[in-house]
Amino acid sequence: MKMELKGSEEIxxxxxxxxxxxxxxxxxxxxIPGCKEMVETxxxxxxxxxxxxxxxxxxxxxGKVRLHDKEEPVHCRITISGGGSLGTGNGxxxxxxxxxxxGTSRLDYEGTGEIGGLVAGxxxxxxxxxxxxxxxxxxxxxxxxxxxxxxAAA
Amino acid sequence: xxxxxxxFISANRRVREDRRFVAGHGRFVADLExxxxxxxALVAAQAPAARIVSIxxxxxxAMPGVIAVIDxxxxxxxxxxxxxxxxxxxxxxxxxxxxxxxxxxxxxAAVVAESRALAEDAAEKVRVETxxxxxxxxxxxxxxxxxxxxxxxxxxxxxxxRTFDWGPVEEDFAAAEDRLSLRVxxxxxxxxxxxxxxxxxxxxxxxxxxxxxxSIQMPKYADQIARALKIPGNAVRVHYDVDVGGSYGVKRGIxxxxxxxxxxxxxxxxxxxxxxxxxxxxxxxxxxxxRIFDIEVAFDRDGTVRSMxxxxxxxxxxxxxxxxxxxxxxxxxxxxxxxxxxxxxxxxSVTTNKTVQEAVRGFGQSPTNYAIETMMDRVAEHLGxxxxxxxxxxxxxxxxFPYEIPSGSKYDSGDYHTVVDKVLASADYEALxxxxxxxxxxxxxxxxxxxxxxxxxxxxxxxxxxxNEKNKTxxxxxxxxxxxxGLGDVTVAIHTTSSGQGHETLAATVVGEVLEIDxxxxxxxxxxxxxxxxxxxxxxxxxxxxxxGAAANAAKDVKRQMLAIAGQMLGVSAEQLRYESGxxxxxxxxxxxxxxVVDVAHRRFDDLPPGTQPGLTASFMQQVPGDAxxxxxxxxxxxxxxxxxxxxxxxxxxxxxxxPEIRRYVIGHDxxxxxxxxIVKGMTLGGIAxxxxxxxxxxxxxxxxxxxxxxxxxDYLMPxxxxxxxxxxxxxxxxxxLTEFGQKGSGESGYLGAPAAIxxxxxxxxxxxxxxxxxxxxxMSTVSDAIAAAEEQGKGYR
Numbered sequence: 001m002k003m004e005l006k007g008s009e010e011i012x013x014x015x016x017x018x019x020x021x022x023x024x025x026x027x028x029x030x031x032i033p034g035c036k037e038m039v040e041t042x043x044x045x046x047x048x049x050x051x052x053x054x055x056x057x058x059x060x061x062x063g064k065v066r067l068h069d070k071e072e073p074v075h076c077r078i079t080i081s082g083g084g085s086l087g088t089g090n091g092x093x094x095x096x097x098x099x100x101x102x103g104t105s106r107l108d109y110e111g112t113g114e115i116g117g118l119v120a121g122x123x124x125x126x127x128x129x130x131x132x133x134x135x136x137x138x139x140x141x142x143x144x145x146x147x148x149x150x151x152a153a154a
Numbered sequence: 155x156x157x158x159x160x161x162f163i164s165a166n167r168r169v170r171e172d173r174r175f176v177a178g179h180g181r182f183v184a185d186l187e188x189x190x191x192x193x194x195a196l197v198a199a200q201a202p203a204a205r206i207v208s209i210x211x212x213x214x215x216a217m218p219g220v221i222a223v224i225d226x227x228x229x230x231x232x233x234x235x236x237x238x239x240x241x242x243x244x245x246x247x248x249x250x251x252x253x254x255x256x257x258x259x260x261x262x263a264a265v266v267a268e269s270r271a272l273a274e275d276a277a278e279k280v281r282v283e284t285x286x287x288x289x290x291x292x293x294x295x296x297x298x299x300x301x302x303x304x305x306x307x308x309x310x311x312x313x314x315x316r317t318f319d320w321g322p323v324e325e326d327f328a329a330a331e332d333r334l335s336l337r338v339x340x341x342x343x344x345x346x347x348x349x350x351x352x353x354x355x356x357x358x359x360x361x362x363x364x365x366x367x368x369s370i371q372m373p374k375y376a377d378q379i380a381r382a383l384k385i386p387g388n389a390v391r392v393h394y395d396v397d398v399g400g401s402y403g404v405k406r407g408i409x410x411x412x413x414x415x416x417x418x419x420x421x422x423x424x425x426x427x428x429x430x431x432x433x434x435x436x437x438x439x440x441x442x443x444x445r446i447f448d449i450e451v452a453f454d455r456d457g458t459v460r461s462m463x464x465x466x467x468x469x470x471x472x473x474x475x476x477x478x479x480x481x482x483x484x485x486x487x488x489x490x491x492x493x494x495x496x497x498x499x500x501x502x503s504v505t506t507n508k509t510v511q512e513a514v515r516g517f518g519q520s521p522t523n524y525a526i527e528t529m530m531d532r533v534a535e536h537l538g539x540x541x542x543x544x545x546x547x548x549x550x551x552x553x554x555f556p557y558e559i560p561s562g563s564k565y566d567s568g569d570y571h572t573v574v575d576k577v578l579a580s581a582d583y584e585a586l587x588x589x590x591x592x593x594x595x596x597x598x599x600x601x602x603x604x605x606x607x608x609x610x611x612x613x614x615x616x617x618x619x620x621x622n623e624k625n626k627t628x629x630x631x632x633x634x635x636x637x638x639x640g641l642g643d644v645t646v647a648i649h650t651t652s653s654g655q656g657h658e659t660l661a662a663t664v665v666g667e668v669l670e671i672d673x674x675x676x677x678x679x680x681x682x683x684x685x686x687x688x689x690x691x692x693x694x695x696x697x698x699x700x701x702x703g704a705a706a707n708a709a710k711d712v713k714r715q716m717l718a719i720a721g722q723m724l725g726v727s728a729e730q731l732r733y734e735s736g737x738x739x740x741x742x743x744x745x746x747x748x749x750x751v752v753d754v755a756h757r758r759f760d761d762l763p764p765g766t767q768p769g770l771t772a773s774f775m776q777q778v779p780g781d782a783x784x785x786x787x788x789x790x791x792x793x794x795x796x797x798x799x800x801x802x803x804x805x806x807x808x809x810x811x812x813x814p815e816i817r818r819y820v821i822g823h824d825x826x827x828x829x830x831x832x833i834v835k836g837m838t839l840g841g842i843a844x845x846x847x848x849x850x851x852x853x854x855x856x857x858x859x860x861x862x863x864x865x866x867x868x869d870y871l872m873p874x875x876x877x878x879x880x881x882x883x884x885x886x887x888x889x890x891x892l893t894e895f896g897q898k899g900s901g902e903s904g905y906l907g908a909p910a911a912i913x914x915x916x917x918x919x920x921x922x923x924x925x926x927x928x929x930x931x932x933x934m935s936t937v938s939d940a941i942a943a944a945e946e947q948g949k950g951y952r
Binding site: 001002059060083084085087088114115116117118120121122124125 | 198200201258259277278432436857859860861862863864865866868869
């Protein structure tokens with residue numbers, strides 16, 4: 001099944017800090033819900049291992065992530081493909097960072113994907129809201145990360 | 155005693171099986187424990203079609219309790235492909251996908267572990283690398299030139315394309331005063347039993363026998379297992395004394411059993427597979443027909459239907475399975491209960507990247523009945539005729555039986571007009587119409603639905619030779635054995651599993667009837683397949699006719715032996731004797747008791763008449779009644795007996811909120827002589843519930859990316875006590891002249907007409923908006939949307 005994701009988030013971080021965070025496997029591992037591991041396998045290429053629960057099904061998802069068309073520190077395209085006991089997923093997304101003030105920025109993101117396998121068949125009714133929920137979790141964690149790193153720096 | 159002088163047949167007697175089921179003492183596969191038993195879980199394909207690059211089970215195998223991981227390549231090297239009834243040798247099918255998978259959810263590897271839970275956990279650790287391939291899910295797209303073939307070796311997606319012309323079609327069309335065409339679609343649904351498929355296979359190395367316990371309903375099951383596993387037929391021992399928790403056609407279980415049989419031999423341990431709901435729904439290969447009907451009908455303005463052209467385009471799913479033959483059975487009742495003089499029928503079976511079809515209650519008859527009945531409603535609508543009147547006008551009349559239809563079947567007997575009259579009287583049709591109109595006046599959508607249709611029963615699988623000339627099947631026999639033991643007690647043997655049909659009650663009732671003894675005193679046993687007479691399991695609505703006939707004839711043989719023995723004892727010929735409730739009376743008032751006959755038969759060989767064997771036992775092989783000739787030139791008798799049903803319902807729903815409610819459900823049912831009224835009632839009620847599901851709720855729906863969207867009961871909606879109304883059954887009995895007691899089949903009753911009747915009721919309800927809803931299931935959202943769209947165009951009366 002096809003899926004779309006789109007949104008906009010205000011983050012209390014400078015454009016550069018946000019860009020760095022979104023390109024740092026350690027930060028992403030901490031913030032992506034269910035992320036067990038994120039390994040850099042080459043320039044702008046990563047392997048990610050997730051353990052997730054969607055509706056009645058839970059399981060693993062191992063994916064390959066690639067970053068393209070990078071315009072530091074503003075724009076980036078991401079392609080993801082992978083699979084696991086949860087099902088398969090392929091998608092592309094892009095984000096754009098605008099500075100909205102000193103130490104604050106806005107992240108606009110937009111993506112489309114195709115989900116297959118178990119999670120598509122069993123979780124489809126709730127998949128949209130689960131995706132929103134996971135996205136929210138991600139940004140909550142990201143904000144927390146910047147808040148903590150801000151305190152550490154202060 | 156009944157009118158026909160019968161004591162037990164048709165009597166209000168309880169169903170003996172019900173006692174153990176109600177008490178919770180059924181014996182299902184999941185109840186069987188075996189020492190050393192290992193358990194299977196499956197690894198499922200994610201994409202609708204993908205090349206399997208590699209399967210790595212090493213991580214799974216390293217987990218504690220995991221015994222083995224096997225894939226399709228290993229299996230295909232060891233077993234034969236599963237039987238394919240059509241002559242399409244390049245459409246091969248193995249229990250696990252070989253080289254590529256052909257639908258999402260298809261099993262590509264099996265994991266064996268010490269428990270099912272461990273096997274499931276390990277299945278998640280099997281690493282499968284695949285490369286996506288092209289796929290097609292829509293049946294019409296699959297037919298287009300250049301469509302991705304599901305089986306590249308086969309060359310196209312067409313499994314079967316046969317046109318039958320039972321003429322003179324063109325002449326009848328030319329002579330008819332009017333014609334119309336329509337397209338209706340039967341959505342993909344199935345029977346979804348509470349118990350998923352389960353099997354235990356155990357290889358007995360020192361005997362060289364594979365023991366099998368399974369929740370099956372499958373003709374020639376042991377033969378197919380042996381053939382696939384390349385072992386002799388007498389090396390497979392199927393235990394028929396396993397209760398089956400519902401089937402209604404789908405519990406065929408060949409791939410599951412071949413897989414477990416192979417594993418049991420490989421591992422030297424009993425191996426059990428019990429599908430979980432997801433395995434069952436997406437890859438139990440148990441989906442039902444999915445069919446587009448294109449119909450042209452020629453008729454006169456008085457409502458006489460003269461000829462019909464029907465094209466049935468069936469989406470078979472990824473492998474041949476039984477799907478193509480489900481286009482064949484309806485040929486046996488292709489004109490329904492009507493005097494349609496000629497028919498052209500084109501049957502097309504097409505592969506797509508969807509789950510495989512299996513036999514479902516009625517074997518394709520219910521979709522065809524839905525198409526025919528919708529056609530009759532459309533003709534009535536076109537002519538402004540009453541829907542009951544047009545049916546009455548076209549019904550075969552009772553004096554015309556036996557009636558040969560254009561495709562060659564002879565309908566044995568019936569009295570359709572009388573059944574309709576009885577239903578209308580019982581329902582108080584005038585009051586029903588008044589009630590509908592009253593509901594409409596309240597602003598609700600209310601409609602009356604009507605369906606009349608046939609249940610072909612007791613067939614000899616003639617659709618196999620009809621659709622595949624290499625197949626010469628002309629019998630579909632059933633055997634039974636009756637013993638009277640040395641203490642005078644009676645035991646009947648039946649040679650199949652049962653999935654709710656009440657065969658123990660059936661066999662005991664007919665043997666009790668023949669021997670004039672209380673059926674409750676008769677033991678019914680199920681020997682294993684190696685100790686059994688040949689048989690063909692409960693399919694095609696046949697067991698009342700076939701097992702009923704076999705058991706009755708075996709009992710008659712035993713009774714003949716008893717009379718011969720008594721005649722010898724009394725010194726009179728058997729013709730002079732009268733048998734009454736087990737005692738044999740001579741012409742001069744003398745008599746011989748049951749116990750005396752038994753004593754002679756079992757102990758006193760000297761007193762036996764010449765030519766009578768000791769031991770009071772008889773076996774009988776029942777051949778299908780009627781005309782056993784093979785079809786010729788696309789024409790032949792498909793089924794011997796034809797039950798009739800007439801549905802009359804009142805439905806109501808809110809035009810905006812929908813929420814359908816069936817206010818009245820009356821069904822007239824004529825299945826000839828009823829052996830046990832409770833069994834027939836249960837079949838009919840269950841069939842109607844199933845039909846409500848097919849008409850309104852149940853569908854295996856796929857998205858455009860080939861993913862099954864309804865894999866659990868969250869999304870695959872089943873009728874519950876809320877949706878199934880109280881059903882009033884009106885009985886009529888037109889005995890079959892061809893069977894032992896006049897019985898016909900009833901195993902598919904209710905289901906065969908309910909979807910048509912419900913669709914008809916919805917159409918009657920939305921008639922003011924001039925809307926047609928041509929696909930089942932009819933979702934209530936579709937109805938509301940159609941009404942809203944019509945109102946936007948200024949149609950309708952609100």
